[in-house]
Amino acid sequence: MAICSDGGASGNHRGAFPRAPGRLPIGDGSAARLRAMPKPSIQFLGAAGTVTGSRFLFEHAGKRLLIDAGLFQGLKELRSRNWDDLPVAPARIDAVLLTHGHIDHCGYLPRLVRQGFAGPVFCTPATADILALTLPDSARLQEEEAAFANKRGYSRHHPALPLYTEVEAEHALRKRHVVAYGTPAELVPGMRVTLRPTGHIVGAAFAEIEAGGQRVVFSGDVGGYDCAVMGPPAPLPKGIDHLVVESTYGGRVEEPTPISAQLERILAPVLRNRGVVVIPAFAIGRTTIVLYWLRTLMESGRIPTAPVYVDSPMATDSVEIYSRYCDELNVRKDVLEDANLCPIRTRDIQLVRSRDDSKRLNALKGPAIFISSSGMASGGRVVHHLAQRLPDPNNLVLLVGYQAVGTRGRALIEGARYVRMFGVDIPVRAQVASIRGLSAHGDSNEIVQWLKTTDRPPRRTFLVHGEPEALAAMAVRLEQELKFPTYTPRYLERVELD
Numbered sequence: 001m002a003i004c005s006d007g008g009a010s011g012n013h014r015g016a017f018p019r020a021p022g023r024l025p026i027g028d029g030s031a032a033r034l035r036a037m038p039k040p041s042i043q044f045l046g047a048a049g050t051v052t053g054s055r056f057l058f059e060h061a062g063k064r065l066l067i068d069a070g071l072f073q074g075l076k077e078l079r080s081r082n083w084d085d086l087p088v089a090p091a092r093i094d095a096v097l098l099t100h101g102h103i104d105h106c107g108y109l110p111r112l113v114r115q116g117f118a119g120p121v122f123c124t125p126a127t128a129d130i131l132a133l134t135l136p137d138s139a140r141l142q143e144e145e146a147a148f149a150n151k152r153g154y155s156r157h158h159p160a161l162p163l164y165t166e167v168e169a170e171h172a173l174r175k176r177h178v179v180a181y182g183t184p185a186e187l188v189p190g191m192r193v194t195l196r197p198t199g200h201i202v203g204a205a206f207a208e209i210e211a212g213g214q215r216v217v218f219s220g221d222v223g224g225y226d227c228a229v230m231g232p233p234a235p236l237p238k239g240i241d242h243l244v245v246e247s248t249y250g251g252r253v254e255e256p257t258p259i260s261a262q263l264e265r266i267l268a269p270v271l272r273n274r275g276v277v278v279i280p281a282f283a284i285g286r287t288t289i290v291l292y293w294l295r296t297l298m299e300s301g302r303i304p305t306a307p308v309y310v311d312s313p314m315a316t317d318s319v320e321i322y323s324r325y326c327d328e329l330n331v332r333k334d335v336l337e338d339a340n341l342c343p344i345r346t347r348d349i350q351l352v353r354s355r356d357d358s359k360r361l362n363a364l365k366g367p368a369i370f371i372s373s374s375g376m377a378s379g380g381r382v383v384h385h386l387a388q389r390l391p392d393p394n395n396l397v398l399l400v401g402y403q404a405v406g407t408r409g410r411a412l413i414e415g416a417r418y419v420r421m422f423g424v425d426i427p428v429r430a431q432v433a434s435i436r437g438l439s440a441h442g443d444s445n446e447i448v449q450w451l452k453t454t455d456r457p458p459r460r461t462f463l464v465h466g467e468p469e470a471l472a473a474m475a476v477r478l479e480q481e482l483k484f485p486t487y488t489p490r491y492l493e494r495v496e497l498d
């Protein structure tokens with residue numbers, strides 16, 4: 001895989017960000033000095049025992065680096081944590097490092113800045129571009145939700161307030177500093193950081209941090225080895241002392257049925273019956289992969305050709321970002337940029353930007369496919385489409401990614417007969433299906449395959465970003481198959497690395 005080596009000097013946005021400081025040595029490496037060094041620590045401020053709210057505070061020698069600043073999503077008790085004060089004052093955090101641009105990894109950032117964080121925010125060039133889409137979008141959603149709640153009076157809070165505003169999101173964006181893949185940089189004094197691709201979405205990185213004589217790796221979200229669009233994760237470094245690894249699908253191995261066969265079986269009858277298919281999908285990453293498969297199946301005649309409405313301005317913009325960073329993809333740049341050949345656009349794709357055009361889709365008759373975010377139907381335009389289409393048994397809701405506990409997507413998978421939207425219970429009469437293999441996360445086998453790329457078991461592997469069953473299953477696999485000693489931290493737990 002080609003690695004961006006220039007820190008992102010070309011393209012429309014890349015040159016706009018300040019660079020991270022360059023390569024600097026840490027200490028003289030002598031044994032006596034290492035023994036005397038204070039030990040680094042990690043405090044798990046999120047994604048502990050759950051999949052959202054990724055935030056890990058890495059401390060060493062009085063300096064603090066926050067790895068990811070994600071929003072909690074799903075259950076109300078999790079979402080309420082977004083409003084809690086952090087155990088450390090944001091002004092005392094020296095820098096933030098974002099592994100990628102999904103909201104559960106970066107969506108807390110504007111709140112952090114609003115509360116006094118004044119340092120730099122480091123990320124890869126592609127993530128810097130993605131943040132410019134996701135953070136203002138997240139703010140708009142929260143402002144719209146607060147306004148809607150105030151209008152309908154269904155919030156317990158009077159008035160309902162957004163967690164942050166679009167202006168605050170724009171303010172947070174000004175703190176971005178880009179770091180190229182594969183280039184070590186001392187982001188905070190005493191912490192040398194190297195980012196490498198994980199194949200999850202463009203720009204997604206795992207972070208190798210050298211501090212206090214130890215090598216610590218934070219995985220971020222890790223993709224699979226067999227994705228049609230994204231390339232595979234880069235190998236891990238050798239000699240890892242401590243590893244923090246995601247476990248979203250710790251308990252799951254993808255079924256052998258090819259994605260094309262699964263999609264054909266689910267979609268063909270609904271489209272033949274002139275139904276409407278609603279696909280909640282994260283705008284960044286998942287929409288791209290869904291479009292790739294819809295195009296492949298329509299071109300080969302395995303599903304009826306139907307108009308595809310991508311009801312997400314962000315998804316539309318993300319296709320452009322993908323083509324800008326195609327070094328990370330399995331698809332060539334010239335193919336991506338050719339409207340006829342581009343595998344991540346269907347031939348009859350309709351890109352819906354304005355809210356009025358989105359509302360007009362309410363009256364549209366099938367067959368049609370709507371792809372709209374958010375991926376877990378926890379917010380965004382897809383909620384309107386679900387409210388409109390769920391009561392009709394001719395329609396289908398297709399869930400294509402991980403559905404966290406407490407989200408509408410999870411309720412639908414679990415067979416809910418009603419889902420609450422805009423303060424009203426909507427009956428679920430439409431068909432509901434979910435598909436495996438379209439996830440941007442590697443399954444349990446792929447995570448194990450990735451972990452085997454290092455040379456020896458880390459002293460401790462912290463399992464995060466998973467629900468309790470997935471974390472437990474992952475612990476068993478890593479302990480038994482790889483002989484990795486594992487530990488599953490609790491929310492807000494602080495662990496010294498020795």
Ligand SMILES: [Zn+2]
Pocket residue numbers: 100102105200221
């Ligand atoms: Zn992600």
